[in-house]
Amino acid sequence: MVPLIWLTSAPALALDDTPANRAAEADYYLRVVPPQSRMNDRAAKLAATLPEGKRATFVALMTKNLDINAVAALMRDSMIKNFTADELKALADFYGSPVGRSAMAKMGNYMADSMPRLVVELQKAQALTQQQMQAH
DSSP states (O other), X not given: OHHHHHHHHGXXXXXXXXXXXHHHHHHHHHHHXXXXXXXXXXXXXXXXXXXXXXXXXHHHHHHHXXXXXXXXXXHHHHHHHHSOHHHHHHHHHHHHSHHHHHHHHHHHHHHHHHHHHHHHHHHHHHHHHHHHHHHO
C-alpha cells in the first residue's frame, strides 16, 4: 500500500515552474557542473589538434582570454529560458551523480569524435537538399 500512496503523491513533489525556481535550479546546475571545468575541457580538446609544443600556450591563453563570468551568465540565462525547474533539477542531479560525472568526462571525447563526421553528413544532406530544391 505504501508504494501506491507514494506513486499517487509523486506529482506533488514537482517543483513549481516559476522564474525563481528555474533560476535556483540553474544555479544548482552551475554549481554541480562548473562552467570553468567545461571550458577547460573544451580548451584541452581544441589544443589537442595543435602541435605538441603549442598546446600548453593555447590552453593558458584560452583560459586567460575567456570571460568565464559571461559564459556562466549566458548559460544560466539560456537554461532558465529553455528548461523547466524540474528539468534543471534532473540535469543537475544526473550530472552530479557518479555516473553523470563519468558521462560528462567523456562528452568532450564524444564531441571531438562525432562532430567532424556529423559536419560531413550535414554538408552532404544540405548539398543534396539544395540540388533537389533547384529541381522543384
